[in-house]
Amino acid sequence: MRLTRLYNLWLHFPFDRPQYTMKTTTRFALTLLMTAAMSSAMAEGGDAAAGQKKAAMCIGCHGIVGYQASFPQIYKVPMISGQGAEYITAALTGYKSGERKHPTMRGIAASLTDQDMADLGAFYASQKGTPAAAAPQPSAQVAELLKKGNCASCHGDNYNKPIAGTYPKLAGQHADYLYVALTAYQAEGKATSGRGNAVMAAQAKPFSHKELKAIAGYIASLPSELTVVPNAKMR
Numbered sequence: 001m002r003l004t005r006l007y008n009l010w011l012h013f014p015f016d017r018p019q020y021t022m023k024t025t026t027r028f029a030l031t032l033l034m035t036a037a038m039s040s041a042m043a044e045g046g047d048a049a050a051g052q053k054k055a056a057m058c059i060g061c062h063g064i065v066g067y068q069a070s071f072p073q074i075y076k077v078p079m080i081s082g083q084g085a086e087y088i089t090a091a092l093t094g095y096k097s098g099e100r101k102h103p104t105m106r107g108i109a110a111s112l113t114d115q116d117m118a119d120l121g122a123f124y125a126s127q128k129g130t131p132a133a134a135a136p137q138p139s140a141q142v143a144e145l146l147k148k149g150n151c152a153s154c155h156g157d158n159y160n161k162p163i164a165g166t167y168p169k170l171a172g173q174h175a176d177y178l179y180v181a182l183t184a185y186q187a188e189g190k191a192t193s194g195r196g197n198a199v200m201a202a203q204a205k206p207f208s209h210k211e212l213k214a215i216a217g218y219i220a221s222l223p224s225e226l227t228v229v230p231n232a233k234m235r
């Protein structure tokens with residue numbers, strides 16, 4: 001990190017030499033400022049080791065292979081190991097703010113600080129799975145739908161290389177979850193379901209449920225960095 005280098009240079013700068021005289025108070029105040037900048041930069045990045053400890057309250061759902069949510073709909077809990085750190089933080093922020101309405105995740109996110117979210121993002125992002133080499137071809141129907149939606153323009157090559165950190169990797173995610181997420185972007189103003197993201201609302205609304213199901217089924221079959229890391233593998 002460049003800021004870290006700058007900070008180290010600052011700490012080790014030979015201010016005592018006559019040619020660099022600088023009042024102690026000024027130097028002290030500037031050091032305080034630099035320290036503040038450093039800690040906010042760390043909050044952005046997140047600390048995976050701290051995140052691992054905070055993940056204790058997540059593994060009961062996200063650390064169990066095939067675990068299903070049962071309310072308000074039945075579908076597999078999304079895989080978050082291997083997902084991008086910034087996206088995880090953004091999603092958690094969405095639950096906390098109420099942009100995402102899922103009741104359980106709202107309750108959980110409400111207890112997390114920005115630092116907790118960044119740490120959890122760093123931890124889960126570090127648990128990347130190894131994707132299979134070859135991607136299956138979509139059916140002609142699905143290829144047409146994906147082209148119409150221009151989905152790869154944001155979610156990237158094989159839906160696994162999003163163009164921005166706050167955009168999710170989709171490849172290999174559970175089909176039933178992808179379908180529920182896509183229909184959630186079509187739904188606004190409901191109490192216990194729906195997502196208010198404006199970008200994805202515009203993407204999802206032109207499609208029927210049947211079409212979204214076909215898209216979800218194909219994307220779920222793609223080589224994935226997403227995975228589930230069960231509790232036992234945690235140190």
Ligand code: HEC
Nearest residue numbers: 057058060061069077078080088091092102104105108120
């Ligand atoms: C009781 C089960 C449960 C627990 C515990 C739980 N989650 Fe979730 N999580 C879910 C479900 C179900 C969803 C999907 C919600 C939806 O449809 O929007 C979800 C969604 C998410 C998402 C969004 C994934 C995506 O692809 O958009 C993230 C990120 C997440 N959880 C992180 C966490 C973290 C971090 C913790 C621990 C602090 C945690 N969850 C604890 C059940 C749980």
Ligand code: HEC
Nearest residue numbers: 149150151153154167168178181182195197199200203215
């Ligand atoms: C203009 C950029 C853009 C395009 C085009 C786009 N997406 Fe997205 N997508 C996003 C963003 C940003 C999010 C995160 C929204 C949020 O925070 O809830 C997202 C989220 C998603 C999610 C939720 C993933 C999860 O883990 O919860 C799915 C599923 C999805 N997109 C599928 C699609 C499909 C299918 C298409 C094509 C029909 C598409 N997207 C087109 C930007 C885009």
